[in-house]
Amino acid sequence: MDFFQWTFTWILWVFEAFIWVATLMILFMVIVDLFRDHTLRGGWKAVWLIALLLFPLLGALVYIIARGRGMVARWAADRGVVPEQDDWKPAASSSPADDIAKAKQLLDEGTITQGEFDALKSKALGKQFFG
Missing domain, CATH: 1.10.1240 (Methyltransferase, Methionine Synthase (B12-binding Domains); Chain A, domain 1)
Known part of the structure; x- marks a missing residue:
């Protein structure tokens, strides 16, 4: 063959x-x-x-x-x-200060850790956070 x-x-x-x-x-x-x-x-x-x-x-x-x-x-x-494409959209943040304030509130409540707070703060400020 x-x-x-x-x-x-x-x-x-x-x-x-x-x-x-x-x-x-x-x-x-x-x-x-x-x-x-x-x-x-x-x-x-x-x-x-x-x-x-x-x-x-x-x-x-x-x-x-x-x-x-x-x-x-x-x-x-x-x-x-099946939900349509426009049913869910992430809410745009109003301002970086509001995002940081919400993250600080979550940190004070004990919902997130200090590292997660730092990451959210960096993201709100438009910076890259690598932990």
Whole structure:
């Protein structure tokens, strides 16, 4: 076996392994979605499961085409509401003196250490603090 044939065989093997893993992932996602769908009755779930077991690629493709929108909606609902980009912005400091006063208050309360106070003070003054 020469170098080029060996290289081609190796690349083909990697591609086939990738296809198998991708197929298994798609089948797993479809089966999980099938059992998480509460609107589908048990008999139809059994039919889909038999179709997926007998014809894995064709069954998964038909399932994704037929029930893809519901699948996306269920996965999105499980993730929850994604906040928009503008929902949270750090508050701009009013002045360095206010920042130092707040840091001093935290130091007096014992919330932060002297080193943390020094770091906040340096940051408020626009200096680099290396501890």
